[in-house]
Amino acid sequence: MRRSVFGGLCAALLLAAGWIGSSVAGDTPKRLVMAVTPSNIPTELFKAGEVFAAELAKKVGIPIKVYMPTDYLGVVEALRNRTADMAFVHPAGYVFANREAKAQIVAVDVWHGKTSYTSRFYVRKDSGLKRLEDLRGKTIAFVDPGSTSGYVYPMVMLIKKGLVKDRDPKTFFKDAMFAGTHEAALLALLNGSVDAVASFDLAPQQYLKDKAKVERIVHVAETEPIPEAGMCVREGLNPALVAKLVESLMAFNAPEYRPILKDFYGIDGFAPARDSDYDPVREAIDLLGWRPRR
Structure with missing residues (x-):
């Protein structure tokens, strides 16, 4: 029963994404390159990514190399230039990758049991700042121009207000x-370099870890829900290979793989994803009027 449910889930996902029934043969590389968005400490993320890639390669049956660009939008460039075959993309990164490189989402992250999260404006608890409007004339640290929770959604909230x-x-x-x-932004807040930061809803707990530091930070505003990050693949890959990749990703939902996923992006597992899930992110990006560099 469990196997049949799992198989049906993967089939529905691939059919919705257009991978099942495709008449295009596509590429079957001898080695896959997986790009990772550098949202955490690069050295630690790269090391954890290699552990994940090694396990994923066993399931897919093809060696996988990890590539980490210097910033968020480097992932989009890698997909567009075909120097990466697949990528862990944050929501805005996926929208850009889809527009610029025709990449397709194949799985969404499950984080704390959900496939969505929010962004918050954080301040020091003793700052006296209580509302978003209180930040006028103050200093702020965003994360990266390509970060959904660390720039896009917070800016859209400011524009709408x-x-x-x-x-x-x-x-x-x-x-x-x-x-x-995100970690650097929170540390800048704690050490007094800025008055506020924009980051995701559980960023203090994930990066500061020290309860005393977490308790020094409060949020004064929160955005609408954001669809989670996930895995996308570049245009032109063999549909049979993509199907195997999706099946392999879903296999990571088994309990024995939780330590690998926690060390990587801190996620719990993967769930089916559709391109339309990211329409709210497209709307936010369009309102911001932002385009990736070329």
Whole structure:
């Protein structure tokens, strides 16, 4: 019963994505390259990615090499240039990868039992700042221009509330910077370098770990739900290979793989994904008027 349910789940996912029934042969590389979005400490993420890739390669039957670009949008470039065959993409990264490289989402992350999360504006608890409007004239650290929770959704919230003009954060904040990672943004807040940061809903618990540090931070605003990150594949891969990849990813939902996933992106497993799941992210990006560099 369990096997038949699992098989039906994968079949439905692939049919919805257009992989089943495709008449295009596509590429079957002798080695796959998996790009990872550098949202965590690069050295630790790369090491954990190699462990995950080695296990995934056993299931797919093809060696997998890990590639980590220097920033979020480097993943999009790798898919567009076909220097990467598949990638762990954050929501905005997937929308750009789909638009720019015709990549297709094949699985979504499950994190704390959900396939969505939110972004929050964080401040120090002793700052006296209580509302989003209180951040006027203050300094903020975003994460990366390609980060959904660390830039896109927070900026859209500011625009919709009429706090930011001409899509320029400096029309509301005294200064705005990009910290590069969620952890770096939170540390900048704690050490007083900035007055506020934008990051995802459980970022303090995930990166600070020290309860005393977590308790020094509170949030003053929260965005609408954001569809989770996931795995996408480049255009032109053999549909049979993609089907095997999806089946292999779903196999990671077994309890014995939880330590590997936790060390990698801190996720619980994978679930079926559809391109249309990311339409709210497309709308947010369009409102922001933001396009990836070329």
